[in-house]
Amino acid sequence: MTQLSINTTQNVNINFTAATIGDRILAYLLDFLVKAAYVIVTYYIFFYALGINKLLDSMDNWSKISVLVLFYLPVAFYSLIFESLLEGQTLGKRLLKIKVVKIDGYQASFGDYIMRWLFRVIDVSFSSGIVGLISIIASEKSQRLGDMAGGTSVITLKNNININHTILEEIDVSYVPTYPLVIKLNDNDARIIKETFNNARTHRDYQMISKLKMKIEDVTGIRNQSGNDEDFIKTILKDYNYYTQKM
Incomplete structure (x- = not known):
């Protein structure tokens, strides 16, 4: 496992273990299931149970697109929202006990999470995760491009304690x-x-x-x-x- 040496604000180095690629992929899949569940539940509750689909039929195309975008914005911003609220963790990361941290010892800021979120387009979406996977393997600190841009990395919290x-x-x-x-x-x-x-x-x-x-x-x-x-x-x-x- 890759060891990360983080220099704290007290000018003292602390070593962490980088999250494995397997843990990061599994956390991504768990997050994908959460987003899929949101889409399914939203679709059936709002568009069928509440009859919003009938309202959409009476709208022009641009209005339909606007309504759909509004409903599914949480899916697009999922990782940004949860990493900001849970201090570096999505629901999947929390279950796998991994976390986003700054490599300079400071707590990651909202701006850092934004950089990670923006680069997901390259790391994950457009390349089906290939670019992110190669970056993590090739990087000395197990960073995908979004981590490099935000000055972050992902560590495991599953340490054997004695x-x-x-x-x-x-x-x-x-x-x-x-x-x-x-x-x-x-x-x-x-x-x-x-x-x-x-x-x-x-x-x-x-x-x-x-x-x-x-x-x-x-x-x-x-x-x-x-x-x-x-x-x-x-x-x-x-x-x-x-x-x-x-x-």
Whole structure:
């Protein structure tokens, strides 16, 4: 699976896993079923049950087209509407637990969703999905053309969670904390620190560990007493767990 490294507003890298092509295609098919159901239900309820088809018979061609376009606009704007309302997810994406995110760490904006929606014409509609599929395969960050234009990508939220993926740390009942000022952090800070630290250790990115240590010192006012950056960050995480569990 493709790994995406996203730089957050705290200048810290977080790794996400890009959604698989299979998940994206299945989400598209689920969304297609939702749109098809809307068309069928609308057609029978409005045009037969309410007799709007009889009203259309008395209209000129341009008026008929206008009414039909009005009824089926939600189908055309489906992905734009839902991605905007559900913060990067359509109903299909939500069921498959995948989501549109900005590759610079910010929340995708309405303008970003518009770019993705506009390029669906090229990625999906005119090419039957071939252009989008080739773009995703060829792109380093699994992006179709709409993602490239909007600066977005699609990630999976189906991560296997264990203690290493949470802010929790195993601490002994006799543990004595070192840095009381660690309470200046919040749960999101602790999560970012742990994810970044674990990733940096895995890739032996000691420069990132040093930057992370300096960022913690800047935010909290704490100064490293151990002399070792890794030991310092480990202690910060344990201290945070110690104090937050006591609250």
